[in-house]
Each structure stands twice: as structure tokens, then as C-alpha cells.
Amino acid sequence: MATAFNFDLTATDGAARTGVIATPRGTIRTPAFMPVGTAGTVKAMLPDSVAATGADIVLGNTYHLMLRPGAERVARLGGLHRFMNWERPILTDSGGFQVMSLAALRKLTEQGVTFKSHIDGSRHELTPERSMEIQRLLGSDIVMCFDECPALPASDEEVARAMRLSMRWAERSKAAFGDRPGHALFGIMQGGVNRALREESAEALKAIGFDGYAVGGLAVGEGQAAMFGVLDYAPGFLPADKPRYLMGVGKPEDIVGAVARGIDMMDCVLPTRSGRTGQVFTRRGALNIKNARHQDDPRPIDETCTCPACRSYSRAYLHHVFRSQEIIASMLLTWHNLHYYQEIMAGMRAAIAEGRFAGWQADFHALRAEGDIEPL
């Protein structure tokens, strides 16, 4: 087991990359998709099942965990890994994004953000220093800098202001993080869809120096074309020998497009949240299990999928339990979606390693163009 945080880039194919991140908690194969375990659980999944889908790392949300059960409590209970029974790597976000989207009565200053909890109205403060402390108390393996992420569209002035504040906070985050062998601190590039601001942000982060770099401020309303536009250049501003993490992305097509543009890590609630709302992702695109056309269909979601939902259940059953609001619907559909996402990642890793990523991408898009199997 590694004792230090390390990234080995093992192959590239065009802009796409594959490699291995080593941490004392285990290795992370990249490109990596990280399921989101917001409040100490990947919703509707047991940790062993998350690992069985092929996930090497999950994400925890600082904002949610600081409010409930509280970072100090998690620390007293032995840290987040032990608390949630996930002994593999955990990445925690900084709380910056969610405090701006979820908390009430937010007040942003140079110092940080004060806000009221959306759960019980209690008052809290998040600063770069407090975010680093919380992520340390949680025991996070990959810690994210505290940043401000404006929703798009926003004016260049607003995007620039938020980016420069985030860069000052990145410096304070680095200072507060200190020296923690085996734990990594990632900087977060901001700058919206403005190339000059993205470059300025990247230069500021590189001057500080981080173990990895995130592309933040995307998937916040700009659309896929604009996001890919930024990803056409932004990863190139970052050091080639460090992992690049695209935050909060996305749909299967977004993930493939991001990897094609040099991204190594991603996270998104989409496969888990969609599982709970009946949306299922497959090689042939998305389908909604609550649609009446599934009610008599004895076929699985995808006859080639090896997840428990596809191995043992018909679309008719999944339709029935979803319509009946049975918990097993969330369990099985979430499992399927996470399994499918990890299958995409494994497929991309193998294709990049073997220098056939363009062909893999063409197959990926061709099958989706065919659409779902015909109703019976």
C-alpha cells in the first residue's frame, strides 16, 4: 500500500489519459467516476455494493456533513471512512459550492461565508481555514480548496471577481492544509467560459502548487457545448503530471466528452439521483422505467449488463416496484446506473491504454443513436 499520494499517468491517446492514483487507502484507476455519498451514504446502496460496481473512491459533501452529523462528531467516531463503512479513498468537496446553492441567508466576504443551515436554521461559517479543518476531521483523502463557484450565465466581471477571490482562498487553503503525507489537496480552477480567466486561474493555482487540479465552475447552467468548449483548452493549462478533476459532471455523454478532452476524475449525483426517480442509463441512452410500455416487458433493462437489476429482474418488475414506491426500486435502479457508469469508465480506461479510444467513442455514440430496444 502506498504511503504517499501519487499519480502515475500510464497511457495517453489523443488528449485522453489513463493512469493510477495511489493513496494509503487504496488506488484509484483513472479516468475515475466517483459516486456521491453526500451525507455519509451513497444513497440506496451498501458500501460493498458500491465497491462491486467498480468504484474506487466516493465523494462526501462537507456542507452536509458539517451540519449533520457534524465534523467533530464524525472525528470522535473515528472519521468518515469508519463512520460510513467505506475504507477506500474518499474525496470531500470544500462546501463552497453547496453553501451557495443550499444554505439560507448567505453572506459572502473576503473572509468566507456565513449562513444558516437549511436543516435547522443554525448559524455557521465556512472559510478556507474552517473548510480545511472540517475535511481533516472527516479524514478525507483528497481535500478540495474552498472556492466560490458562480452560476452561469454571469458577467465576465462577476466571474473574474469570484475566480480571483477563489485564488486568494486557494492560497489560504494551501496554508491551512499544511503538510499531511498521504492526503492530497486539489486546487480548483475557475473562470467560467472565459479563456483568459481560465488561464489566469490556472497560473495562479500552479504558482501555489497542488497535488491535483479541478476544473470547477462548469455544469452550472452553461450547457454541454459551452462546457466542451472550455474543456477544449482548460485541461491544457494544468500540469500534465497531476490528476485533473471535472466537478459535478455528468451525463454519460458528458463524461466521455470530458475524458476525450483530458479529464481524469469526475463526480455527479446523476446516476444515484436518477435511480431514485426511475431514470435508467444504458448503452442505448436513457429510459424511464415508469413508462407504461415496460409494464409487461419480461426483458431486462439491458440484456448485456451484469448488474443485479439486469441479471435477475424484468423491466416489468422494475416498473412495478417503481410505481409501487418500493425501496427496492431505488436500490436496483441506482445499482444499475452506478454499474453502467463504471462500465463506461472501465471501457474508456482499456481503450485509452490500447490506443483505440477514438473507435471506442464512435461505438459509444453509434449504439446510443440506435436508441432503446423496441417495445414488445
Next chain:
Amino acid sequence: MATAFNFDLTATDGAARTGVIATPRGTIRTPAFMPVGTAGTVKAMLPDSVAATGADIVLGNTYHLMLRPGAERVARLGGLHRFMNWERPILTDSGGFQVMSLAALRKLTEQGVTFKSHIDGSRHELTPERSMEIQRLLGSDIVMCFDECPALPASDEEVARAMRLSMRWAERSKAAFGDRPGHALFGIMQGGVNRALREESAEALKAIGFDGYAVGGLAVGEGQAAMFGVLDYAPGFLPADKPRYLMGVGKPEDIVGAVARGIDMMDCVLPTRSGRTGQVFTRRGALNIKNARHQDDPRPIDETCTCPACRSYSRAYLHHVFRSQEIIASMLLTWHNLHYYQEIMAGMRAAIAEGRFAGWQADFHALRAEGDIEPL
């Protein structure tokens, strides 16, 4: 694998009995607790997990399944076992109890019951003949006679009327069931808390002849003392060489008391429903995980329990995910409760087989009297 339905009584200890029911779908060790899988799922559990708790058989509800997804649909999809991915034995109730407790605009006649669905208001009819047909379409291994079960307290006249109607329906159920090798039909004794009516009911059922006999009409408001009062004599009215099934029972103490009085099979929603509402059953009695005293407790629910919830999670974690309304709370607490129930059954089976059931019962009650472990 057995090709016929068969019951072997292997040991008795006082009134308590242990044995094995053989069916083509597998064997059922008795005394048996049957988790309830109302709508084609034991709520919050995957079938493999249900089996892992030690359950040999689950129960399906005719009333729910006939309304959604519909018995004919389940039959077209290969039957309930395949539909819900549970290849072991299934017992289905007749729909009689639930139509009287859940459906709207019920009209009871000699012929049967007409009612409106509580889901979509559609009109339906249940008769002995239709109940047998539905249970055959579902593919049930143990089929229950269609009966009327009045809530208690009720007048002797009302209890007698319902019991005699149920006996006429039992005769029609037997005729409609026909000859189905490998499948069993159980008669249901009624008669409330009236000994003479219970005896009259038992005689009527024995004259018809069934593969097993249920004690119905209990756990409907009469209280444990009155229930045990009936169980002190009612099982003795039934053939010793056939399984005796106490419907809808109960709490751990009820189950132990019922087995002590000669019951072989039971079912109840309590362990599953309680799991979803935070009530946890343990050797030391029940506790509610949402109680604030658990919020910092690093200890498991029960340090001697080998279920996944107790092996890998603290009370503090279970408290947190329950308060956060996370699905994993229902999953883990349900699993624990079902595991504990099956542990009680296994303990009783072994104790009866070894002639030490009285001592086992004394230990069971002594530990509960101690109560839950002290808060930290």
C-alpha cells in the same frame, strides 16, 4: 428436492414442536418466521439478503398483487417467484383479511366481497374461487383459504357468523383449489377468543381436510394475554401431523409464546415495518434508533449480532442516516430486525430439538428484563 408437499415433525418439547416442511421449491425449517413481501418485495431488502437472514419462505399478499401489478400479468411474466427473484417457497394469503382492512366500499355477501381498489378506485371481486385462481396464477406454494376475519372485540354472534361463513368458504376454496401436487392448501380456523367456536371451526376444517391449518383471527386487537389464552387450547384442536400457522404475529415475545403453545409458522410486517420507522429489536428488547442518546454512541445495536448493520455500523451512524431519512437506514435496520427474528427461530428450533426449550425461554425473558445496554 421433494416433489410433494410434506411435513415432518422431528421433535417436540412440551407443546413446542420442530420439524421440516418439504416443497418442490425447497424446505422450510419450523418453527418458521416468514418475512412479508407484500407487493413482490420484502421492503428495503434484496432477496439474497432475505435468504441470508435465514428465511426459508416469504409471504405475498393476494390483495396487493391482484391490484398491482395484477395476477394475470404476474402469471404471464412467469409467476411470482421469477417476478420477484425469490425461487424459494412463497405463501400467499387469500386477500380476505386485507380486503376488509384496506379496500373501500366493501360489500360482503355469501358469494364473496366486492370492493374498490385503494390504489385507483377500480372495482374488483374476491370470492373463494377467485382467490384460489389468483394464488394459482401467482404460483404460490402454500395457498390460504379465503376467509373473513372480524376485528376484535366483536360479539359472539358476529364472530360465529364470520367463522361459519369462513367454513363454507373453506369448503369452496378446497373445491376450487383442486389437486395440485407440490402445492399446499391451508385452512384457517376462526372463532375469535371463544373456545367453543374455535373447536367448531377446527372440526369443520378437519372434516374438509387440508395440508396445514392456520389459526386466524388473532393479533387483531385482542391483546397478548387473550391471544395466548386462545393458543393455550386452539392448536390442540388441530391435527398434530400438519403444520400450524399463526397469521400476522408478532412481536418477539408473541412469537416465542406462540411456539411454546404449539405453533409452527408465523408471519408479520413488524420487523420490516419497524426497520423503516427506526424501531430495532434486540435480545434486550426494542429500542428506537432516532433517540438522541444514540447520536454519539460508537457501539453497534448489539455487539453479539452478526448482521451487516451490527458488524459494520455504530448506533451513531444508524441514528444519523435515520434522522437524515437516508434509504440505507431502512435497509440496515430492516436487515437487522429480520436477522434477529431468524436468530430467535433458529434458537428455538435448536432448543426444542435438544429438549431444552424451557431453559431457552427463561434466558430469552431474563435478558430482555435487563433492558438495553447503558448509554455511554
